[in-house]
Amino acid sequence: MLKLSFKRRLAFLLCLPLLFAACSKQNVSPSLPPNEEIERDFPDRFPSPIPPEYSQEQDEPETPPVDPEIWDVSDVDISHINPNRKLIAFTFDDAPKRTLENILAVFAAFNESNPDCLASATVFFNGYLFDDTSAQTVHAARALGFELGNHTQSHLDLTTLEQPTLQVEIDQTDTLLEKIDGKKRHLLRAPFGKVNELVRNIAQTPILDWTIDTLDWSGVSEEEIYTSVYSARASGSIVLMHDGYAHTVSALKRLLPDLKADGYQVVSISQLSKAHACPLKRGNRYIRIRKSL
C-alpha cells in the first residue's frame, strides 16, 4: 500500500472538495438543470476576460449568410467576362456521348484564338451514360471550365415518378458529378423539360429550361441549327443543344465566332446568373436570365 507523508495526506484531503466539484458537472443530480443548460449559462456567470470587440471572432471578416434557397455562385469566375458584351448561355443535354470531345475541341480552339472573349457552357449529364471512358471526357470538360449540370440518372419523364424514385434519379447523377467537380448539388434540367409540383419541391437547385430550342436531335441540318440560334439571339437567352450530333458540332464552329462578331460572349448558366446579377432560386424554372435593372 502506498505510504503518504502527513503533509501529502493533508494536501490530498484539502483537495477532495475541489475534485468533487469538478466531477459533479458530469454527474448532474436530477434536481439540477440538464448539462446543456449549464453550459449555456456558463459564459454569463463567468464572462470572458477579453472584451467581445477584441475577440478573434470579431476580427474575422464578415461573410454574408448563405441562403440555401439561392443558387450559390460565389465561386463562379466571371473575371474574363466583358461587361460591355451581350451574354448568351449555351447548354448541351444528354451527355456524355462521343461527340462531347468534339464539342470541347471547338470551344478549346475558339478560346485559344479569342482570349478576349473566352467561351464556356453548361453540360447536362445523364448518369446512365457514365463509364470509365466517358467519365474521362467529363473530367476534360471540367478542366476546360465547363459547368456540370444534372440531367438525371435515366432520362425518364420525371412527372411520372413517385417521390423516392424521383429523388434517386437526381441524387445518383449528383453523386457521379461530385466525384468530378466536388459539388454536392448541380443545376437541374428535367428530361423533355417536364416538371410538376413534386419535381419542383424535390429539386435542391434551380431548374433550367431554355429560350432557343435548336431541335438538333431531330435530324435538322447544320444550317437550320445555326439559323435557329443566330436569328433568335438575345442577351440573357439560354440555348438548348445536345451531345451526340455531328451537325451540332459543325454549327457550333460557326456560331462562336459569328456571335462574338455581333458583340456576344457565350457563357455557362451560372456565369450568366452572376454576370447579370440575377439570383436563381431553388425549385424555380428559368427560360432566360436577363440582366437585373
Ligand SMILES: [Zn+2]
Ligand atoms: Zn435530354
